[in-house]
Amino acid sequence: xxxxxxxxxxxxxxxxxxxxxxxxxxFSDDSKNSDNSSKANSNTAAxxxxxxxxxxxxxxxxxxxxxxxxxxxxxxQYARLLKLFEEDDELEFExxxxx
Numbered sequence: 001x002x003x004x005x006x007x008x009x010x011x012x013x014x015x016x017x018x019x020x021x022x023x024x025x026x027f028s029d030d031s032k033n034s035d036n037s038s039k040a041n042s043n044t045a046a047x048x049x050x051x052x053x054x055x056x057x058x059x060x061x062x063x064x065x066x067x068x069x070x071x072x073x074x075x076x077q078y079a080r081l082l083k084l085f086e087e088d089d090e091l092e093f094e095x096x097x098x099x
Contacts, residue, residue: 020052
């Protein structure tokens with residue numbers, strides 16, 4: 001199962017890198033355009049990187065909050081299970097298991 005998640009993460013990194021390289025002005029063949037156009041491309045690339053970084057941070061925070069929520073639910077279910085199997089003297093007395 002870890003191989004699947006590892007291959008997905010590698011695939012995601014390759015896609016992210018290819019998209020990033022498309023918007024990086026240093027790798028484009030637009031050397032004929034004026035300096036103003038290159039500044040606009042640089043600003044667009046910087047904004048795109050900031051937005052992608054922000055989305056990654058929001059995704060990580062969401063992931064950790066989800067894991068925390070899962071742990072809390074698991075602890076609550078475990079507590080309910082323990083409560084279910086606690087020895088209840090009144091119940092044993094009512095069922096006639098104990099005098």
